[in-house]
Amino acid sequence: MQVLPAGPGALLAALEDAADVPVLYADLRRDLPTIQGCRDVVPGARTVLLDGLEDLEAARTYLAAWTPSARSAGGEPRVVELPTTYDGEDLDDVARRWEMTRAEVVATHTGTEFTVAFVGFSPGFAYCTGLPAELAVPRLDRPRPRVPAGSVGLAGEYAGVYPSASPGGWRLLGRTSATLWDASREEPALLTPGTRVRFTES
Template identity: 50%
Template sequence: MNLVRVGARACLVEVEDAVTAASLATWARESGPAADEIVPAATTVLFDGVDPAEVAAALPHWSRDAPPARGPVVRVPVTYDGPDLEAVAAHWGCSADEVVALHTSLELVALFSGFAPGFSYLSGLPAERSVPRLESPRARVAPGSVALADTWCGIYPSASPGGWLVVGTTDVVLWDADLPQPALLAPGTRVRFEVAG
């Protein structure tokens, strides 16, 4: 763990992985230093609006065994018609139906957000189901695309370039700036995918 000052009133705490970052962020929000914002990412947690010395003094009180936040379960209906569904099946050595069965059997957890407003990095895909990114990213991925990369799953909230493998689509709205909590899949949210009826 390493602390990097970012000006007088902010710092980044570098950790080994996203689960650890989520755990640290959860602890910090509940009983850590009083920061204006605490933002987890893949291997860092940003503490903004607090003296870095306060963060450094508080960190020894955090237990690495503390679990990340466990938020509500959000069910996401998916039409499994993605252009990369067969490629994922080939990579896993199974049928497209088996990809769907595995994907809908998992409970994934939003560990952090980034890339675009409403895009959450969902953890929980088994390590043996890791998939590579596209060699050449697409210039445009449609909003609502459900995609995999490495051991992550994500849903594109808006049209954007992207290199993840798209396995399906959903009509769920992921970002609404008019809501008190604009992101549907805030960190800690548990996600269950299901076949759209």
């Protein structure tokens, strides 16, 4: 792990393994009382930002001592199931790239347990890891001007769901009726870092 300064009262932890990001995030959230004045913890693709630190050295000491083997201390992660209709515009294209039938693509997608690595792009948009590296697919050469809310897609190594209608270049496998973002809920985002996600065919 590399620990870099990120402005006054902030440190950026850069990790080599993306799978360690949600683990460090969960541990930091649990241990915030021991890190004086830490206002926020923000995970990224391979980084975790600690912001609002009053004691930078205490945070550096924590990060220097942290190892992924401590992951059991975080408790069991939450699991969310997303019922999905597999009728996406890019399902045939993904099947061709994966050298599978449509049914095999669906079976592969539903048979994978994903983990939310981080959230970004738009409120509630979760970047989920779990697919083997050889199944990564490129984004569209030309993004669509409007992707409907609930669209389930793939881009690079990630799977995700569009929480609201927006432009986007992910390859679409289908759609879910689940509400990914609701500002009236106590926790607006359905999918948060570290959450396990399972797609089920509906």
